Amino acid sequence: MTEQPSSSPSRNQDRSSAFSVDHISKTYPVPFxxxxxxxxxxxxxxxxxxxxxxxxxxxxxxxxLIGPNGAGKTTLTKMIATLIQPTSGQVTVKGFDSxxxxxxxxxxxxxxxxxxxxxxxxxxxxxxxxxxxxxxxxSGKLARQRIxxxxxxxxxxxxxxxxxxxxxTGNKQRLSVARAMLANPPILLLDEPTRSLDPIAAARMRATxxxxxxxxxxxxxxxxxxxxxxxxxxxxxxxxxxxxxxIRALDTPRNLKARHTENEQVSIMFSAxxxxxxxxxxxxxxxxxxxxxxxxxxxxxxxxxxxxxxxDDVLDSVLRVLQQSNxxxxxxxxxxxxxxxxxxxxxxxxxAGKEEGK
Amino acid sequence: xxxxxxxxxxxxxxxxxxxxxxxxxxxxxxxxxxILIVVTTLFFISKIFTGFADPRFSQWRDPLAAxxxxxxxxxxxxxxxxxxxxxxxxxxxxxxxxxxxxxxISVPTVIVASSAxxxxxxxxxxxxxxxxxxxxxxxxxxxxFLLALAFLxxxxxxxLCLGILSASFAxxxxxGDPFGIFLGAGSALFSGVFFPTQLIGEYAGRVSSxxxxxxxxxxxxxxxxxxxxxxxFTQVQEPLVTLLLFLVVLLPLSLWVFxxxxxxxxxxxxxxxx
Numbered sequence: 001m002t003e004q005p006s007s008s009p010s011r012n013q014d015r016s017s018a019f020s021v022d023h024i025s026k027t028y029p030v031p032f033x034x035x036x037x038x039x040x041x042x043x044x045x046x047x048x049x050x051x052x053x054x055x056x057x058x059x060x061x062x063x064x065l066i067g068p069n070g071a072g073k074t075t076l077t078k079m080i081a082t083l084i085q086p087t088s089g090q091v092t093v094k095g096f097d098s099x100x101x102x103x104x105x106x107x108x109x110x111x112x113x114x115x116x117x118x119x120x121x122x123x124x125x126x127x128x129x130x131x132x133x134x135x136x137x138x139s140g141k142l143a144r145q146r147i148x149x150x151x152x153x154x155x156x157x158x159x160x161x162x163x164x165x166x167x168x169t170g171n172k173q174r175l176s177v178a179r180a181m182l183a184n185p186p187i188l189l190l191d192e193p194t195r196s197l198d199p200i201a202a203a204r205m206r207a208t209x210x211x212x213x214x215x216x217x218x219x220x221x222x223x224x225x226x227x228x229x230x231x232x233x234x235x236x237x238x239x240x241x242x243x244x245x246x247i248r249a250l251d252t253p254r255n256l257k258a259r260h261t262e263n264e265q266v267s268i269m270f271s272a273x274x275x276x277x278x279x280x281x282x283x284x285x286x287x288x289x290x291x292x293x294x295x296x297x298x299x300x301x302x303x304x305x306x307x308x309x310x311x312d313d314v315l316d317s318v319l320r321v322l323q324q325s326n327x328x329x330x331x332x333x334x335x336x337x338x339x340x341x342x343x344x345x346x347x348x349x350x351x352a353g354k355e356e357g358k
Numbered sequence: 359x360x361x362x363x364x365x366x367x368x369x370x371x372x373x374x375x376x377x378x379x380x381x382x383x384x385x386x387x388x389x390x391x392x393i394l395i396v397v398t399t400l401f402f403i404s405k406i407f408t409g410f411a412d413p414r415f416s417q418w419r420d421p422l423a424a425x426x427x428x429x430x431x432x433x434x435x436x437x438x439x440x441x442x443x444x445x446x447x448x449x450x451x452x453x454x455x456x457x458x459x460x461x462x463i464s465v466p467t468v469i470v471a472s473s474a475x476x477x478x479x480x481x482x483x484x485x486x487x488x489x490x491x492x493x494x495x496x497x498x499x500x501x502x503f504l505l506a507l508a509f510l511x512x513x514x515x516x517x518l519c520l521g522i523l524s525a526s527f528a529x530x531x532x533x534g535d536p537f538g539i540f541l542g543a544g545s546a547l548f549s550g551v552f553f554p555t556q557l558i559g560e561y562a563g564r565v566s567s568x569x570x571x572x573x574x575x576x577x578x579x580x581x582x583x584x585x586x587x588x589x590x591f592t593q594v595q596e597p598l599v600t601l602l603l604f605l606v607v608l609l610p611l612s613l614w615v616f617x618x619x620x621x622x623x624x625x626x627x628x629x630x631x632x
Contacts, residue, residue: 028626083456085624106462117453120374122381127374134370135461137363179457 017092018187018221019080020056024089026075026245049075051245052089059186060219062209064236064253066229066343072245073225074114077189080223081111093187110180114191116172121165125156125175128164129182136183143182150178153208155201169196177205187221188212194231202228206235229339239339241346248346257337260345266315268304269330270322275302278325285321286314301330367463368471375475393483397490400425415554417582423497424582428551430487431581434480434510435574438517439541441476442469442525450528465617469522477514501588506581509594512601513577517541519608520573526612526619541572549574576600 028047050072057063065073078084080091082102091098093105119128126147133143151157154174159167167175173196180188193209194202212220226232232239233253240250249256272278279293282304292305304322308314315332322329379386404422411419418424449455449472458468491497520541545551548558548569555575559566569575576597583589583597 081460083460083624085621087625103462103464106460111460113456115453115456118457120378120452120454122378123374127377131370131374132457132461134366134373135458135463137366137462139366 018059019093022090024086026050027087062222062236064232064239065225067242071242109187110185111189112177112180119164126160133182189223256342260342261337263307265335267333269301270327271301272327371471372474393486401495426487426491430484432551434484435517437476437480438514439521441473442521443528445472446525446528499585501584506584509580516573516604519612522612522616526615529619529623545574
């Protein structure tokens with residue numbers, strides 16, 4: 001069963017809408033079904049790639065879409081980009097309908113897909129971008145100026161004259177992002193923008209994406225799909241989890257994690273004159289079931305581990321007891337659920353659903 | 359539609375294809391050489407028929423002139439017919455079709471722009487047949503060149519419409535195009551490129567009616583009447599009107615079908631497939 005998003009997170013209340021997806025579904029039709037029926041040929045049932053998906057993305061927001069392979073991420077992205085038509089429902093971009101006003105929608109959207117074969121391999125980076133810039137209606141001078149800016153921004157400046165075929169996979173991907181940004185569209189659809197980048201280049205790409213949404217003169221809205229969950233957590237204001245074509249959850253990364261588990265694992269490193277006394281004091285003060293005290297020989301200190309509920313006052317109380325026992329706090333670490341845990345829990349749910357259905 | 363923007367987009371395609379062509383220089387020189395070899399071969403074959411021309415076929419008194427006109431024009435017609443389908447197919451195979459259709463470009467612009475470079479090339483290579491004939495083999499043309507040009511353009515537009523239908527097939531079915539088979543093989547055989555169409559009637563009876571439903575038959579006949587027989591506007595009205603009728607029917611039909619084909623490919627999510 002599809003989980004309903006909490007307290008209207010499908011809409012970002014603080015910002016005006018950049019685009020909205022309203023009850024869209026995509027069923028891949030069986031090609032030439034009528035002919036097949038006429039000749040009584042066997043045919044596979046239609047494939048439902050996206051099912052009744054709705055959400056709204058606000059201006060200047062970074063919206064993430066995560067889910068396993070084949071969940072419907074690319075289909076959904078392509079429907080927003082007008083490359084695939086929804087079977088039902090409506091996508092509205094800056095007030096334009098994606099089917100009826102597809103040209104206007106494309107004027108407002110730049111797509112950097114994960115597909116490597118989307119450039120002309122025998123043309124160099126600049127020639128490729130120049131071609132697409134002209135299709136976006138940029139004059140020669142303006143196009144060259146914009147291309148130079150973008151190549152510089154994406155650290156491709158020294159590869160301008162290199163044939164696309166000779167670029168590394170990561171650089172091809174950066175070029176795809178540059179193409180999406182050519183006409184300075186207010187909305188960017190980025191399909192796994194850092195997939196093939198080395199860690200430093202990926203960090204720079206993330207910084208670039210972040211900076212685009214923070215430019216107050218022209219705030220860009222970013223719709224991002226990624227399998228790098230740490231990246232999604234770092235960048236996105238809100239995240240939708242998609243599975244088997246349906247939105248399973250939609251919220252801020254923090255709320256998603258909180259919804260997954262309300263507990264947080266805390267580890268406190270301290271040195272104490274008498275650790276046994278400290279333990280007795282702690283057990284006397286709290287009824288923490290999971291309290292573990294162990295000696296770490298590596299750092300010559302004690303390690304206190306316990307779990308607590310998000311934002312309760314247990315941590316503060318534990319610290320007080322430790323200080324009253326003359327302990328020296330060396331460090332505190334807390335471990336919350338990650339988006340990976342969230343994703344895994346939805347996958348487990350899905351698998352359990354499948355098993356039940358058998 | 360903003361005409362400046364429209365021209366800018368066409369220029370983008372022409373410049374792109376020119377650059378791609380430059381990356382295959384050898385192919386260009388080999389094609390020029392092959393045209394010269396064909397013209398030379400036809401010159402020697404034509405010498406076999408010197409003095410044997412049948413007076414019934416006035417356009418064939420100089421067979422070399424008739425063949426060169428036929429080949430030059432056929433090359434142009436075939437470009438009109440096949441350029442868009444080839445361009446679509448190439449973009450599908452390269453995987454660039456989605457990127458092109460992701461830009462705010464309209465369907466008519468895609469049609470014109472995708473074919474533009476092929477026409478530039480066809481104009482060059484077609485004129486080579488005529489230029490080589492004139493330069494090396496003393497072939498002379500007469501008559502109203504503007505009228506011949508009008509025939510050329512009109513027939514090309516008609517074939518472009520069939521090409522749009524053909525591209526629609528490429529868009530939906532990816533491979534297997536009935537128009538290609540019909541027009542590709544049919545035009546050379548039934549449109550009078552290598553021999554007068556009247557001969558088909560004499561030897562194969564009703565089969566000759568095939569040549570009457572092929573637009574290149576009228577285009578080629580008109581161009582030869584003007585360039586070889588020196589006929590004027592009033593004498594070539596019949597093929598001219600026939601071509602216009604073809605255009606009036608095929609233009610709206612082909613644009614409608616192409617729009618439907620793009621919609622279907624988007625519905626199936628198969629723009630990038632081939």
